[in-house]
Amino acid sequence: xxxxxxxxxxxxxxxxxxxxxxxxxxxxxxxxxxxxxxxxxxxxxxxxxxxxxxxxxxxxxxxxxxxxxxxxxxxxxxxxxxxxxxxxxxxxxxxxxxxxxxxxxxxxxxxxxxxxxxxxxxxxxxxxxxxxxxxxxxxxxxxxxxxxxxxxxxxxxxxxxxxxxxxxxxxxxxxxxxxxxxxxxxxxxxxxxxxxxxxxxxxxxxxxxxxxxxxxxxxxxxxxxxxxxxxxxxxxxxxxxxxxxxxxxxxxxxxxxxxxxxxxxxxxxxxxxxxxxxxxxxxxxxxxxxxxxxxxxxxxxxxxxxxxxxxxxxxxxxxxxxxxxxxxxxxxxxxxxxxxxxxxxxxxxxxxxxxxxxxxxxxxxxxxxxxxxxxxxxxxxxxxxxxxxxxxxxxxxxxxxxxxxxxxxxxxxxxxxxxxxxxxxxxx
Numbered sequence: 427x428x429x430x431x432x433x434x435x436x437x438x439x440x441x442x443x444x445x446x447x448x449x450x451x452x453x454x455x456x457x458x459x460x461x462x463x464x465x466x467x468x469x470x471x472x473x474x475x476x477x478x479x480x481x482x483x484x485x486x487x488x489x490x491x492x493x494x495x496x497x498x499x500x501x502x503x504x505x506x507x508x509x510x511x512x513x514x515x516x517x518x519x520x521x522x523x524x525x526x527x528x529x530x531x532x533x534x535x536x537x538x539x540x541x542x543x544x545x546x547x548x549x550x551x552x553x554x555x556x557x558x559x560x561x562x563x564x565x566x567x568x569x570x571x572x573x574x575x576x577x578x579x580x581x582x583x584x585x586x587x588x589x590x591x592x593x594x595x596x597x598x599x600x601x602x603x604x605x606x607x608x609x610x611x612x613x614x615x616x617x618x619x620x621x622x623x624x625x626x627x628x629x630x631x632x633x634x635x636x637x638x639x640x641x642x643x644x645x646x647x648x649x650x651x652x653x654x655x656x657x658x659x660x661x662x663x664x665x666x667x668x669x670x671x672x673x674x675x676x677x678x679x680x681x682x683x684x685x686x687x688x689x690x691x692x693x694x695x696x697x698x699x700x701x702x703x704x705x706x707x708x709x710x711x712x713x714x715x716x717x718x719x720x721x722x723x724x725x726x727x728x729x730x731x732x733x734x735x736x737x738x739x740x741x742x743x744x745x746x747x748x749x750x751x752x753x754x755x756x757x758x759x760x761x762x763x764x765x766x767x768x769x770x771x772x773x774x775x776x777x778x779x780x781x782x783x784x785x786x787x788x789x790x791x792x793x794x795x796x797x798x799x800x801x802x803x804x805x806x807x808x809x810x811x812x813x814x815x816x817x818x819x820x821x822x823x824x825x826x827x828x829x830x831x832x833x834x835x836x837x838x839x840x841x842x843x844x845x846x847x848x849x850x851x852x853x854x
Contacts, residue, residue, distance in 0.1 A: 608747030746771030
């Protein structure tokens with residue numbers, strides 16, 4: 427069995443981030459495809475929230491090394507402040523020192539065939555680049571989404587550190603992997619010399635977790651006199667998923683008598699920014715439409731998706747090359763989905779590819795006000811569109827892992843051929 431050294435900040439017992447699913451499910455499915463994962467992650471004190479609910483999903487016997495790491499914002503502040511360099515490229519930069527040390531030991535002990543690192547914690551790529559330079563082992567840089575973007579990160583010095591990291595990856599990684607076509611195309615244009623090494627490997631859903639979740643799911647058709655529940659599950663980023671125009675549209679529809687809180691409740695589950703949502707709802711007088719709910723264990727969150735009347739995805743036009751990982755779980759949940767997103771972006775493309783057409787720009791109260799009553803009425807009438815079966819099947823994590831294994835196999839083969847050439851030239 428070949429071996430892959432996987433550098434991932436997002437790994438159990440981290441809680442509160444859907445980003446954990448990509449690394450965890452690759453670890454779960456790769457062994458059946460001939461790859462032994464060797465996980466190099468951060469020590470749990472680096473995580474803001476922890477939970478044991480996903481630890482059992484890590485296959486027994488998986489090698490997991492946890493390098494010492496701190497969160498600068500929580501552990502290294504003085505009177506609530508810290509120096510900027512202490513959080514570049516991110517707040518977990520302290521992770522790299524012990525991770526590089528432990529990574530070298532893992533390479534000596536297990537001799538992996540490929541190194542894989544995954545963003546959105548940029549320090550993971552810093553660690554992988556150092557280990558690649560030390561060992562010469564092929565490196566796969568899993569970007570997921572774009573790193574440096576116009577205006578992001580807001581701090582120009584931090585943005586420059588992002589640019590250095592992605593430039594390094596474009597120069598030295600055997601493959602740069604993205605979760606959306608738009609992100610991959612952006613980087614092909616940004617780094618044309620590396621364009622043929624940039625590939626797309628989307629996120630997905632975990633079928634085994636849904637099978638368990640279905641045992642506790644309790645969906646009932648909409649009842650007369652009861653409000654529909656429209657669920658947004660996960661983080662509401664203040665810029666990238668700003669619900670202001672949704673709340674403006676709700677107030678407009680309420681004032682016109684076209685919709686009321688007796689018709690609809692929007693449930694924000696584990697938004698992380700409850701105070702922002704609360705203040706925006708109060709500002710626009712739509713508090714009665716909004717439910718703010720805390721984080722719950724992963725499979726409970728899936729059961730909730732299966733049980734509500736409809737699902738809400740939000741993605742602003744400044745993220746047209748990004749797709750929320752949650753959308754694939756939404757597809758598997760098999761409920762109607764309303765997408766408040768740029769119709770020209772990749773998120774809208776996923777919805778249309780699944781046969782769904784309830785799409786309005788998150789930035790336009792007019793578009794939302796025109797769509798929302800029709801969407802609610804269709805669900806009430808039992809005519810809400812559901813995701814297509816073929817699109818759902820295509821989005822499984824097991825299928826994504828198989829695609830990754832094929833990519834890894836090609837790199838391992840090229841590494842083996844390179845080694846034979848080197849040994850022959852040395853007369854060995």
